[in-house]
Amino acid sequence: MKNFAYVYPKTAASIPALLSPTEGSSLLYAGGTDALARMKEGLVKPERLVNLKAVKELDHLEEKEDGLHIGATVKLTSFVKSPMAGKYPGLVEAAKSITTLQLRNMGTVGGNLCQRPRCWYFRSRHFSCLRKGGEVCFAVNGENKYHAILGGGPCFIVHPSDLAPMLIALDAKVNILGPTGERQLPLDDLFVLPETDALHETVLSPQEVITSIIVPKSADKSHYLKFRERRSFDFAMVSVAMAASVSGKRLSNIRVVYGGVAPKPWRAKAAEAMLEGQEITDELVENAGTEEMKAAVSLEKNEYKVILAKNLLKKAVRDLVGA
Numbered sequence: 001m002k003n004f005a006y007v008y009p010k011t012a013a014s015i016p017a018l019l020s021p022t023e024g025s026s027l028l029y030a031g032g033t034d035a036l037a038r039m040k041e042g043l044v045k046p047e048r049l050v051n052l053k054a055v056k057e058l059d060h061l062e063e064k065e066d067g068l069h070i071g072a073t074v075k076l077t078s079f080v081k082s083p084m085a086g087k088y089p090g091l092v093e094a095a096k097s098i099t100t101l102q103l104r105n106m107g108t109v110g111g112n113l114c115q116r117p118r119c120w121y122f123r124s125r126h127f128s129c130l131r132k133g134g135e136v137c138f139a140v141n142g143e144n145k146y147h148a149i150l151g152g153g154p155c156f157i158v159h160p161s162d163l164a165p166m167l168i169a170l171d172a173k174v175n176i177l178g179p180t181g182e183r184q185l186p187l188d189d190l191f192v193l194p195e196t197d198a199l200h201e202t203v204l205s206p207q208e209v210i211t212s213i214i215v216p217k218s219a220d221k222s223h224y225l226k227f228r229e230r231r232s233f234d235f236a237m238v239s240v241a242m243a244a245s246v247s248g249k250r251l252s253n254i255r256v257v258y259g260g261v262a263p264k265p266w267r268a269k270a271a272e273a274m275l276e277g278q279e280i281t282d283e284l285v286e287n288a289g290t291e292e293m294k295a296a297v298s299l300e301k302n303e304y305k306v307i308l309a310k311n312l313l314k315k316a317v318r319d320l321v322g323a
Contacts, residue, residue: 072110090222117157155194191264236260
């Protein structure tokens with residue numbers, strides 16, 4: 001790990017000027033659960049580490065007229081314990097599913113959205129893979145058990161965030177601060193597929209920082225399911241986030257977002273269209289999952305994700321209708 005400058009901004013407005021326009025020259029640090037790992041792995045060698053812990057305006061959780069405002073540096077544990085978060089059960093479920101209690105005590109909401117892929121080729125200094133500017137995605141013909149079945153190519157990473165799928169299902173928006181001021185995006189628009197940008201997961205420029213996430217008020221029910229290899233803690237092999245209004249056996253305003261299957265949180269629009277307003281039956285949900293997975297292209301070792309995604313959708317719908 002090479003020497004670097006270490007700075008503590010006190011206000012959000014001062015952050016963009018501390019970030020270099022040259023990619024990789026500066027690095028944001030909040031909880032550090034991913035940033036420090038990338039530094040140790042040699043993936044990033046910043047000249048300046050910008051610690052956000054002293055920026056109090058980024059650490060807030062409050063209800064406003066337009067919904068729940070979550071500051072980017074709110075700790076995951078703090079969010080889970082908040083009575084305000086309890087109005088969004090799916091989001092609490094997603095936050096609780098993240099790693100261990102010790103790491104949730106350190107990890108932040110913004111950090112969970114902006115963490116880099118866990119692909120072992122990307123994380124290894126021994127592979128100059130496509131996401132690091134190389135010419136090959138080694139997962140295509142390599143160890144690809146955990147890689148993408150949807151939206152992959154030319155790179156087949158999966159996005160590791162648990163919060164992102166649930167927040168997108170809840171129609172959340174994100175506030176971003178940069179050198180020219182603040183902009184707001186639907187959270188779904190924060191993320192990009194490799195066919196658009198093979199090097200990045202988000203549209204953030206090197207001098208931009210997420211300041212907050214806004215979750216609109218909603219009477220909808222929400223639910224998050226995650227299948228992982230280890231029961232104690234792990235990243236999702238497949239996850240599904242759902243939000244919908246429930247009336248008897250019918251779902252309306254339904255939003256389904258998969259995690260663990262694509263390089264970005266995957267909005268399951270085909271499944272949504274089949275389920276919207278219809279009386280829920282096992283056959284209907286089975287057909288909806290099949291319709292969504294028509295676009296799936298599995299690699300040698302991850303075809304199981306297609307079946308898993310269908311089954312998680314079934315369980316999520318049953319849980320939501322029965323709740």
